[in-house]
Amino acid sequence: MGKIISKEKIDEIKRLKEKGKIIILCHGVFDLIHPGHIIHFQEAKKMGDILVVSITAAEYVRKGPGRPYFDDEMRLKFLSAIECIDYVMISEGYTVDDVIESIEPNLYVKGEEYAKAEDDITGKIQEEIDLVRSHGGDIAYTTGRVFSSTKLINHALPALSPEVKEFMAGFSQRYSIEDIRNYTDNMGKLKVLVVGDAIIDEYIYCNVQGMMSKDMGYSARYQYKEQYLGGTLAVARHLASFTENVTLMSVIGTEENVHSRMLDELSDKMRVDMTYSNVFETIVKSRYVSLNEKREEIDKVFAVNNLPVPMRIDKEALDKFKDKLKNKISDFDVVVLCDFGHGLIDREIMKIIQENARFLAINCQTNSSNYGKNLITKYKRADVFALDQKELNLAFSEYWQSEDELLVRLSEHFGSPGWLTQGSQGATSVNNGHLKTCPAFTLKVKDTIGAGDAFFALASLAVAAGASMEMGTFMGNIAGALAANIVGNKESIEKVNVLKYASTLLNV
Numbered sequence: 045m046g047k048i049i050s051k052e053k054i055d056e057i058k059r060l061k062e063k064g065k066i067i068i069l070c071h072g073v074f075d076l077i078h079p080g081h082i083i084h085f086q087e088a089k090k091m092g093d094i095l096v097v098s099i100t101a102a103e104y105v106r107k108g109p110g111r112p113y114f115d116d117e118m119r120l121k122f123l124s125a126i127e128c129i130d131y132v133m134i135s136e137g138y139t140v141d142d143v144i145e146s147i148e149p150n151l152y153v154k155g156e157e158y159a160k161a162e163d164d165i166t167g168k169i170q171e172e173i174d175l176v177r178s179h180g181g182d183i184a185y186t187t188g189r190v191f192s193s194t195k196l197i198n199h200a201l202p203a204l205s206p207e208v209k210e211f212m213a214g215f216s217q218r219y220s221i222e223d224i225r226n227y228t229d230n231m232g233k234l235k236v237l238v239v240g241d242a243i244i245d246e247y248i249y250c251n252v253q254g255m256m257s258k259d260m261g262y263s264a265r266y267q268y269k270e271q272y273l274g275g276t277l278a279v280a281r282h283l284a285s286f287t288e289n290v291t292l293m294s295v296i297g298t299e300e301n302v303h304s305r306m307l308d309e310l311s312d313k314m315r316v317d318m319t320y321s322n323v324f325e326t327i328v329k330s331r332y333v334s335l336n337e338k339r340e341e342i343d344k345v346f347a348v349n350n351l352p353v354p355m356r357i358d359k360e361a362l363d364k365f366k367d368k369l370k371n372k373i374s375d376f377d378v379v380v381l382c383d384f385g386h387g388l389i390d391r392e393i394m395k396i397i398q399e400n401a402r403f404l405a406i407n408c409q410t411n412s413s414n415y416g417k418n419l420i421t422k423y424k425r426a427d428v429f430a431l432d433q434k435e436l437n438l439a440f441s442e443y444w445q446s447e448d449e450l451l452v453r454l455s456e457h458f459g460s461p462g463w464l465t466q467g468s469q470g471a472t473s474v475n476n477g478h479l480k481t482c483p484a485f486t487l488k489v490k491d492t493i494g495a496g497d498a499f500f501a502l503a504s505l506a507v508a509a510g511a512s513m514e515m516g517t518f519m520g521n522i523a524g525a526l527a528a529n530i531v532g533n534k535e536s537i538e539k540v541n542v543l544k545y546a547s548t549l550l551n552v
Contacts, residue, residue, distance in 0.1 A: 066092030069149035087186040108545035109486035207483040230509035240382030243275030281536035282501040290314035321361035385418030405504035429462035485525040498527035
């Protein structure tokens with residue numbers, strides 16, 4: 045029977061190696077043990093004396109929300125019950141590097157499906173092999189029949205909703221993971237300009253104690269606070285994972301802490317071309333939140349912002365921004381416009397962008413500070429657009445028409461395709477009057493802030509790279525599902541995570 049061991053007690057394996065024993069390492073998620081795994085382990089054991097099997101810790105598994113289906117403890121128990129396995133341990137990272145460096149295996153054994161480097165979605169397998177060889181080991185492959193844990197989980201367990209299974213059954217007949225990889229490769233060739241309001245999202249964590257004894261308000265105990273780059277900054281970060289040619293343009297204040305934060309988090313990923321104002325303060329949106337630890341969800345209690353009244357940027361800074369925009373916009377293949385309605389995008393900037401962008405993606409948002417005043421219909425041109433249900437209904441404010449009818453009407457207004465994001469219902473695309481709905485890929489949610497921005501970023505870039513609207517919706521919904529399981533905009537949507545989740549969904 046296998047033995048669960050921590051890295052702190054790895055000396056036991058090292059002593060066996062010193063005695064001449066050949067150490068074999070197998071690694072994976074091993075979410076659901078099936079006959080293919082047993083055959084793989086048995087073949088691996090025959091290649092040496094001691095078989096060590098490591099699993100990726102749950103927090104590093106990149107197969108999408110809700111995966112792994114079984115937690116770390118359960119997966120370790122499954123493996124420890126397999127007779128041919130001698131040791132079982134956890135790898136604390138996205139790769140198995142920590143385990144390789146700890147036990148220095150003689151052989152690192154993978155299934156034959158990993159033998160072709162071009163099939164590696166993560167691009168990390170070769171790095172793992174090089175690391176094994178640098179420690180005196182080598183790579184080997186088993187040849188047993190290949191099964192898919194992901195496919196078994198998708199079918200046998202309630203990991204995907206019936207709506208997602210039905211949708212993916214059809215989608216997987218039309219597209220493959222190779223198609224998706226090709227589109228993401230094409231994204232990398234695009235030169236993208238991101239324009240819009242820069243926002244700092246501040247999350248102030250607190251424990252709500254109840255109502256005030258003498259007033260109608262909440263009483264809460266402060267815990268800690270975090271700040272994340274939001275608004276256009278978040279959209280640019282998402283895009284920068286798919287193309288190295290991203291330029292971000294906006295107007296911010298002169299706060300040193302904001303500049304240093306942008307330098308730390310953005311400058312190595314994109315070109316940050318900011319215009320600085322001595323009058324206008326960088327927008328900060330503070331949300332007082334309570335963390336539901338059992339469900340890992342964020343509950344919003346109260347929000348405060350520093351938006352100016354009236355919401356406009358000083359003329360000197362805005363004129364500098366306009367001059368820069370005029371001179372540079374024609375250099376880009378795609379312009380991604382994020383209009384949050386906070387004073388940056390005036391009529392002249394709208395005109396510059398609509399007249400000069402080669403491919404224009406527009407997201408025009410409604411929020412409490414601009415309610416009813418920042419309607420997407422103020423634009424006359426878009427090559428693709430995205431908005432939510434509230435924004436669509438405000439755009440026309442005609443209660444007798446259905447959302448489908450309004451979406452078609454907006455598409456006719458622009459003469460272009462677009463998307464309506466619908467939260468837990470997924471998203472609907474419109475193209476030449478035809479509507480297609482894609483269900484939400486997860487109902488497990490930590491925080492919805494930023495999910496729509498992630499959808500817009502990836503869906504728009506996919507279509508700009510030549511993908512169909514259906515493919516754009518699929519990739520946008522993946523981005524939205526991943527973002528809904530990130531607190532605020534603490535992290536960006538990464539290309540490898542999108543590809544891994546796409547592979548998971550296609551395994552139906």
